[in-house]
Amino acid sequence: MSETKDGDTIPITVEFTGGLEMLFSNQRKHELKLPAKDESEEPANIAFLVRYLCENVMKDPRKDLFVLDDSVRPGILVLINDADWELEGEDMYEIQRRDNILFVSTLHGG
């Protein structure tokens, strides 16, 4: 996946908050060059981004704290340019250049 040509990547910002950053090397903000096409040569969407993050960015072995059944686990909100992904088409949303994708883990403490 890292062998795509330079023109074939999309620059995006991915952010983690609510404790999820601990699964991603304790880094809240990641500037990424995401491959423009997924494994089936379809335009990269959120589902592909989640797989890509698991395989290429996440060092923590506890993948189940981020994904479940090939999708983001319950209790994580996905926000595309500061809007709930439900407003944008959920994991079918096709990622655009300079999109900001924010993963928020719900908190329960008080």
Next chain:
Amino acid sequence: MSETKDGDTIPITVEFTGGLEMLFSNQRKHELKLPAKDESEEPANIAFLVRYLCENVMKDPRKDLFVLDDSVRPGILVLINDADWELEGEDMYEIQRRDNILFVSTLHGG
């Protein structure tokens, strides 16, 4: 000033907060089409915007609560796309399409 051709205006957002909105019909957010050139046919800058606001948008007669000596009065911060205007060239800054210009009156209460 309202007779410029349509292509000769710049769409911008002007916002007022900290009490300044009371001088502008109690409206915090104004979507404006600012003439692209000032009275001397120079590109519109912040100094021109301030004059334009005084003459065309501000209904309140107490102009001295907004301007003093042809500039924004002391105690008002001007923010261009969420940065202090001192970082951008103060009132000489040339306004760009879709700029967000925020006028904040300092508060002193506690």
Next chain:
Amino acid sequence: VMRRSWPLEKAEYKRYGRQLIMPEIGLQGQLRLKNASVLIVGVGGLGCPAAAYLAGAGVGKIGIIDGDVVEESNLHRQILHSTSRVGMSKVESAMVFLSSLNPNVQLTPHPSRLTPETAIPTMKDYDLVLDCTDTPASRYLISDTCILLSKPLVSASALRIDGQLVVLNNPPLPPGDPKGGPCYRCVFPKPPPPESVVSCGDGGILGPVVGVMGVLQALEALKVLTRTPEPPSLTIFSAHANPMFRTIRLRSRKPKCAACSSSATVTAEALTSGSLDYVQFCGAVNPVEAL
């Protein structure tokens, strides 16, 4: 019957003067607050500041529900309590503070945990509910009950240096009405896996972080009581991020939501009969401590 010539007592004009002169509140708004009743579920890190500012503002009736007692480890963030009241029930301790801040407020103590059996009778007499609790199970229970009773809900949470705030079921229209505000299940249809849930006891919490969220709950409560509803949004806070606050546009009601849609399966009967087992639903790692 003689009509009173002044809608507020003389001392109330004095006490609330700084709010009364604001066009955003005014006499009208102050009377709405005086006639309102708010239930605060949990007087911990969130509930303490929320209760203080709502009592200060002159909300007429405030109910407080909590089953815990004050511990020394609470005091860095639960600022209504005090060292000499360690061991007292949190509800009783909060009553001491709130009645000395504003004796005009009618306080109702509920010194026990909210359960599916007690939720409807406890919550039904209030206009508005604040979720200041700390488990997923209690959050689903409170949201479901608010839908069943048509109450708006101000929900906040905090952990370590992060916080979240959302106003739910506002406007509080009947289940099936898509114009009502979303509920907790619309936003989180499935509970998080129990191993992903971290409490403040386990993960830690910085006092001003949960404090900010609690004060914002009080503010949202005042807005719900005095203004028209705004589109649903989630405020997320992170003390070391820049900017610290971020506001997210949320979805409207989910067409198939288990609680607030026309095909809802959460009913008053299911709730009170105990057939909705929230601890089971949330799969608590340690069910004894949950809810």
Next chain:
Amino acid sequence: VMRRSWPLEKAEYKRYGRQLIMPEIGLQGQLRLKNASVLIVGVGGLGCPAAAYLAGAGVGKIGIIDGDVVEESNLHRQILHSTSRVGMSKVESAMVFLSSLNPNVQLTPHPSRLTPETAIPTMKDYDLVLDCTDTPASRYLISDTCILLSKPLVSASALRIDGQLVVLNNPPLPPGDPKGGPCYRCVFPKPPPPESVVSCGDGGILGPVVGVMGVLQALEALKVLTRTPEPPSLTIFSAHANPMFRTIRLRSRKPKCAACSSSATVTAEALTSGSLDYVQFCGAVNPVEAL
């Protein structure tokens, strides 16, 4: 000399346990807080919550300065005070609250207004200052003194439904060093015309609005005491705006600033001799009430 084997008392581990387990604070951070001293100038709407959360967090020494007495019209937002303490000095009332919340904190009362003559001796023994006052004159005086004494300053203000927050002089490098954080005069070189200045008494204030700003001051204070400085920014808050919070990037030190540049005219001599007349400088409409 025998070295103690534990850097904190047993009761402190218990009390601060929820902070100690966080990597952002830890034992190191807690010890920094314990060894720190913070001066809170003004225990009104901002100072009350700021003082409560700093005392809760275990800041070792807290000084409180205020010349006012508690009034009934304060209580909707100044939640440290209470109805039975109306008429007591605010400093004394705050001491009652804070010592009962956390008896480990060493409290120093300064029951009088800060003046140009008293500013340096009052502020010199503290590590950090919180400006929780309510006039332009006091804001310039506190900022100037912080520059002269090389103290970082956490400044907040509020009116009606709006609030502002800024950390100044952080890092607190000597005047003339452009790497130091900007001061109040860098951001506001000239005072506002007096007719544009509105107090909370005249304009009104919503309790949770000033409350949020005060809690955020406590948070910024904890960050100054335990973390490296961040680039200067101004947080602006407006309760009815969407989003409610906005963060603005601020300028660095102004090369010709009257207080913090190499050509500064604000000196310790000028301050203590009374030649800097802040009330005059700010042109108070009603000088008796200013400062």
